[in-house]
Amino acid sequence: xxxxxxxxxxxxxxxxxxxxxxxxxxxxxxxxxxxxxxxxxxxxxxxxxxxxxxxxxxxxxxxxxxxxxxxxxxxxxxxxxxxxxxxxxxxxxxxxxxxxxxxxxxxxxxxxxxxxxxxxxxxxxxxxxxxxxxxxxxxxxxxxxxxxxxxxxxxxxxxxxxxxxxxxxxxxxxxxxxxxxxxxxxxxxxxxxxxxxxxx
Amino acid sequence: xxxxxxxxxxxxxxxxxxxxxxxxxxxxxxxxxxxxxxxxxxxxxxxxxxxxxxxxxxxxxxxxxxxxxxxxxxxxxxxxxxxxxxxxxxxxxxxxxxxxxxxxxxxxxxxxxxxxxxxxxxxxxxxxxxxxxxxxxxxxxxxxxxxxxxxxxxxxxxxxxxxxxxxxxxxxxxxxxxxxxxxxxxxxxxxxxxxxxxxxxxxxxxxxxxxxxxxxxxxxxxxxxxxxxxxxxxxxxxxxx
Numbered sequence: 001x002x003x004x005x006x007x008x009x010x011x012x013x014x015x016x017x018x019x020x021x022x023x024x025x026x027x028x029x030x031x032x033x034x035x036x037x038x039x040x041x042x043x044x045x046x047x048x049x050x051x052x053x054x055x056x057x058x059x060x061x062x063x064x065x066x067x068x069x070x071x072x073x074x075x076x077x078x079x080x081x082x083x084x085x086x087x088x089x090x091x092x093x094x095x096x097x098x099x100x101x102x103x104x105x106x107x108x109x110x111x112x113x114x115x116x117x118x119x120x121x122x123x124x125x126x127x128x129x130x131x132x133x134x135x136x137x138x139x140x141x142x143x144x145x146x147x148x149x150x151x152x153x154x155x156x157x158x159x160x161x162x163x164x165x166x167x168x169x170x171x172x173x174x175x176x177x178x179x180x181x182x183x184x185x186x187x188x189x190x191x192x193x194x195x196x197x198x199x200x
Numbered sequence: 201x202x203x204x205x206x207x208x209x210x211x212x213x214x215x216x217x218x219x220x221x222x223x224x225x226x227x228x229x230x231x232x233x234x235x236x237x238x239x240x241x242x243x244x245x246x247x248x249x250x251x252x253x254x255x256x257x258x259x260x261x262x263x264x265x266x267x268x269x270x271x272x273x274x275x276x277x278x279x280x281x282x283x284x285x286x287x288x289x290x291x292x293x294x295x296x297x298x299x300x301x302x303x304x305x306x307x308x309x310x311x312x313x314x315x316x317x318x319x320x321x322x323x324x325x326x327x328x329x330x331x332x333x334x335x336x337x338x339x340x341x342x343x344x345x346x347x348x349x350x351x352x353x354x355x356x357x358x359x360x361x362x363x364x365x366x367x368x369x370x371x372x373x374x375x376x377x378x379x380x381x382x383x384x385x386x387x388x389x390x391x392x393x394x395x396x397x398x399x400x401x402x403x404x405x406x407x408x409x410x411x412x413x414x415x416x417x418x419x420x421x422x423x424x425x426x427x428x429x430x431x432x433x434x435x436x437x438x439x440x441x
Contacts, residue, residue: 118416119426125409126426133386152406159405163243166418 003035003043005080008052011069012077015056018044019064029147052076095158099165110169118162125155203270204231205366205397206255211264213250213420224250226420227264234365237389237398239411247420248401249370255399256289256368257281268366286315289366290359290396292388294374298343298351298358304330305339308358317362329357333387349380356387360396367391367398373407385410 010016010024018040025035044067047053052073056066069077095117102108128151135145213225225247232238242248253259254266257273266273268284276284298307309326313319330336333353335346343351352372359367369388373381385400389410392398400411408414416424 115416115424119424122405122409122414122426125405126411126414129406129409133389136386152409155409156404156406167243 002080003039004047005077007040007043008047008069008073008077009080011053011067012074015066015068017060017064017066028143047073103169111166114162114166114169118159118166121155121158121162125152125159128152128155202234204233204267205269206230206232206399207265207267208251208255209265209267211251211254211261211266213247213254213259214262223420225254225261228417228420228422230255230415230422232366232397232399234395234397235392236413237392237400237411239400239402239408239414240417241402241405241408241414242417243403245419246417248403248417250420251417252368252370252399252401256291256366257285286311287362288364289368290361290364292352292356292359292367292369292372294371298355300343303340303342304335304346304354304357307343307354308361311358312362315362325361326357329361330354332360332391333357347380349383352380352384353387356384356391360391365396367396368401369398370401371403372400373402373404381407 006025006029007021010021010028013024016024018037021044022035022037022040025033025040044053048055048067050072051070053067053069056068059065099110099113102110102113128148132145132148132152135141135148208228208230211225211228211230212223215222215224228247228251230238230251240248240251250259254261255268257266257268260274269288271284273281273284298304299310302310305323305326308329309319309322312322312325317325327336327339330339330353333356335350335353335357338346338350338354341350343354346354356372359369367388372388373384385407388398388400392412398411400408402408414426415422416426
């Protein structure tokens with residue numbers, strides 16, 4: 001997630017200071033990617049260094065400094081919106097790496113790793129659905145409900161992939177015709193949480 | 201907690217195919233309480249539909265017991281099981297089976313009328329059920345005068361009409377588009393929240409997510425269950441470390 005570009009996009013609506021930006025960011029994304037104010041100010045410093053924002057006048061009575069977007073900043077936001085998010089750039093995918101290692105590490109019950117993850121992902125999919133129902137009944141905030149849909153589709157894809165993994169692993173085990181080591185006490189699997197993934 | 205509306209206890213269902221015995225279900229335990237929607241997920245051949253048929257008295261387990269509203273179906277006569285099916289259980293299947301020559305209202309009131317309920321009373325109940333799923337205005341239309349989503353709602357109204365407390369749905373969003381399918385799930389969910397017990401069989405995780413609990417079935421065995429977590433906040437707040 002590019003906080004830089006998120007903040008720049010918000011600043012295009014008008015000058016704003018850090019606390020305000022954080023609140024607007026949370027409102028736009030439904031607090032799916034909660035920011036702390038320190039992150040916001042660090043990011044603003046870098047944006048200022050890069051010439052994308054400038055300080056907008058003197059600090060207010062509370063000592064807060066407002067920032068204003070520059071022309072360079074506007075160009076950067078436009079470029080961001082017009083370019084696709086590269087799947088390569090996202091530092092995914094802990095889960096795929098975990099599964100790959102599980103398959104190749106002796107003594108790991110891969111099926112149970114898959115099931116643990118699927119249970120966790122299913123639970124978060126249930127929660128997302130509940131949030132969607134709430135969002136839908138309140139007349140609907142389009143931005144928020146699209147963010148939710150994105151998480152729903154992602155969770156769904158992950159479950160589908162886990163089903164696929166389970167079937168492949170079962171087929172591979174049957175092919176080897178060796179008794180499946182399911183009775184061996186497995187290394188207890190820890191699911192990758194959806195919240196962690198949402199950050200990425 | 202009150203007694204479950206549906207209880208499967210160590211249910212096994214075997215089919216004999218030539219020389220081999222296929223275990224469609226193998227020692228399945230499942231309790232569904234009033235107000236609860238449970239989804240059953242699994243690939244084709246995992247036993248999902250068999251589970252639903254056994255739960256609704258359409259199929260008989262080879263071993264184990266099925267209780268609907270506290271009554272062990274194995275102790276009932278065929279006529280009594282049929283009465284439980286008509287009065288306590290509502291089915292929504294992918295194949296809607298609406299009768300083309302009857303209006304929406306008549307389709308919904310028919311099961312009650314066949315069960316001996318007076319026509320006026322059956323029609324009143326049918327109208328209420330249609331209202332509940334949001335198609336009360338279409339009561340006089342015939343199936344071919346309605347969209348797929350509207351027909352599906354009528355089928356659900358028919359499954360809900362009268363005092364039925366157990367709702368069994370097999371891929372109820374089958375041929376519907378994404379948004380209409382969601383509407384159907386919303387209706388199912390609402391009905392369960394209003395006090396029915398529901399079982400939803402699906403292979404779509406997105407649909408199963410509407411349930412309170414998801415049961416994963418593989419080769420006739422429950423391999424996994426997932427329930428709700430503490431709260432939605434836990435899902436969203438976890439990354440703030």
